[in-house]
Amino acid sequence: MIRPLAGMARIGLRFQLAYRSDVIMSVLALVAQVFLLRMVWTSLYGGQGQTRGLSLEALLAYLSLANLQAFATSPIIPRITHFRIRTGTVFFDLSRPTGYLPQMAAFQAGHTAGGLLMLAPAVPVVLLVGTITPTAHPVGYAATLALGYVISLMMSLLICVIGFWTLETGAISLLYRLVSHFFAGTMVPLSFFPGALGVLADALPFKYMGYVPAAVYVGHISGGEIGRAVAVEVAWIAALAVLLWAVWRRAHRRVVIQGG
Amino acid sequence: MIRVESLTKVFRRPRAFSGPLGPLRTLVTRRYDERTAVDGVSFEIPEGEIVGYLGPNGAGKSTTVKMLTGILTPTDGLIEVGGRVPWRDREANARAVGVVFGQRSQLWWDLPLIDSLRLVGDLYDVPAARFTGSLRRMCDLLGLDDFLHTPVRQLSLGQRMRGDLAAAMLYDPPILYLDEPTVGLDVMAKQAVREFIAETNRIGRTTVVLTTHDLADVEALCRRIILIDKGRVLFDGGIDDLVTAYAPPRRLVVELADDETRAFEIAAGSSIPELIARVSAEHTIRDLSIHEPDLESVIKRIYAESER
Incomplete structure (x- = not known):
């Protein structure tokens, strides 16, 4: 079981590295975005010490981290699945001894690892722009981030599976990207969201890909709240696993009966 | 190694309606078109x-x-x-x-x-x-x-x-x-x-x-x-x-003096020299060849028969 997945992860990694110029452009966009956000927020703060419990320094550190995370975890597999369904090459993926979803999950993990590798040179720049200092909660940060990544992975797999019905994931992927980045809090921390929007953002799982780990890092979420966040993340993973399993079973039945 | 018996595969698709409201009707009705792709195939x-x-x-x-x-x-x-x-x-x-x-x-x-x-x-x-x-x-x-x-x-x-x-x-x-x-x-x-x-x-x-x-x-x-x-x-x-079993008859193809090309079927068991003699009695032959049926013409013929 391990070797097929390692093989798929390696393909994901190579795939990422094969598109170096794409990644370099994205890294430039990332640095630019962090820089622009810094300008806007510095001006908005206008010398105030704290807003809703966040100092300007903590806010800038938060934004840099949230954007780094969102960039590093942005999914590739909906695009891959879309392409392979459209060209019919998904036949080969389905004919392997290893299941389709484990293959795609491993591919995504390898792709993310490749992204991190290429992101490495940009990290010092982003950290500098964001004036990030070491965190007081390294374990909490690592735990919320790792679980957040698993949630992001499962959501991507869900979009892949939906592709078996719609035969099209381009528009859904784009929508997902916009919605997930916004509700992950890459522009504005979720604690700044007003009323109903705040409630909605709090209820959705996207915050675990950006806001929650980054807020833990800068100390905006601390103490018992970290433990609670981890527990909710685990619950989300369990729920998504059940949903994914059920949806996949239906999708697979559709494939074996209709031939896609 | 491979055994297939009365293998059948029927695809079932929601029926697509045409017209301005067609897609909507397709969505709400529960009518299906069935297409039998494989129909009782057996082989070993x-x-x-x-x-x-x-x-x-x-x-x-x-x-x-x-x-x-x-x-x-x-x-x-x-x-x-x-x-x-x-x-x-x-x-x-x-x-x-x-x-x-x-x-x-x-x-x-x-x-x-x-x-x-x-x-x-x-x-x-x-x-x-x-x-x-x-x-x-x-x-x-x-x-x-x-x-x-x-x-x-x-x-x-x-x-x-x-x-x-x-x-x-x-x-x-x-x-x-x-x-x-x-x-x-x-x-x-x-x-x-x-x-x-x-x-x-x-x-x-x-x-x-x-x-x-x-x-x-x-x-x-x-x-x-x-x-x-x-x-x-x-x-x-x-x-x-x-x-x-299925080969169409061989054909004698002759090129005539006036640049016309004609083909004659060679009936099974008949004599080719006789046929040539008969043709040359009526026409001036410039060139001739005998066309053997190839696999392609055989298969074409079987498909054509199954169409009927």
Whole structure:
């Protein structure tokens, strides 16, 4: 079981590295975005010490981290699945001894690892722009981030599976990207969201890909709240696993009966 | 090795309505169109045989191959590959079969060929030593060395096809399904593919099911063919038997002095010199030739008969 997945992860990694110029452009966009956000927020703060419990320094550190995370975890597999369904090459993926979803999950993990590798040179720049200092909660940060990544992975797999019905994931992927980045809090921390929007953002799982780990890092979420966040993340993973399993079973039945 | 009995596959699709509100009606009504792609097909293929599985476009060839690989479940009938029911025991079946589609590739487009081949080794858990041996053999047989490290998107169609054949055979499956493996290839590349198939079959006693529109493939590789159309078997037997049973008569083609060309059917058992004498009594013959029926004309005739 391990070797097929390692093989798929390696393909994901190579795939990422094969598109170096794409990644370099994205890294430039990332640095630019962090820089622009810094300008806007510095001006908005206008010398105030704290807003809703966040100092300007903590806010800038938060934004840099949230954007780094969102960039590093942005999914590739909906695009891959879309392409392979459209060209019919998904036949080969389905004919392997290893299941389709484990293959795609491993591919995504390898792709993310490749992204991190290429992101490495940009990290010092982003950290500098964001004036990030070491965190007081390294374990909490690592735990919320790792679980957040698993949630992001499962959501991507869900979009892949939906592709078996719609035969099209381009528009859904784009929508997902916009919605997930916004509700992950890459522009504005979720604690700044007003009323109903705040409630909605709090209820959705996207915050675990950006806001929650980054807020833990800068100390905006601390103490018992970290433990609670981890527990909710685990619950989300369990729920998504059940949903994914059920949806996949239906999708697979559709494939074996209709031939896609 | 492969046993198929009364195999049937019916596809069921929501009925599409036309007109301005058509898509909406399609969505809300529960009416379906049924299409029988494979209709009571039966055959048996013993180990080590190369069988040509032929039929016009849409005859049900690929649907049969998909059921043999376990990707599709049959609507009815029995299917057994190496003693297993493919769709029920999909994983074990997957390890026992290699598949090549001429029209689609299992190779990763943006990566060097070797990456896709290594992936196959990992996915099928081929032990390292055996993988190295297999890869070496494939490289020698298919001449892969020159482009092993070239991204697949830069390969010619012939090179890509050779890569696909290697990927399908790296884990030594006892059964190989080939769906139009020579489509679009030049003469030399076709030859290389045919030689590889013959060699694989000879050395490993690999059972091969070959789907193709190129009858030269069939003549070069198969002794037996199964002919299907509209999901039904029209003929199953040796190529020689097929030609004897269905061959249209030979034809005498003569070119006349006034540049006219005429053809005369040679009835079975009739004398050719007599026919020539009769024709030359009426016309001045400049040139003549006798046309033997080829496999293509035989198959054309069978399809035409099944249309009626």
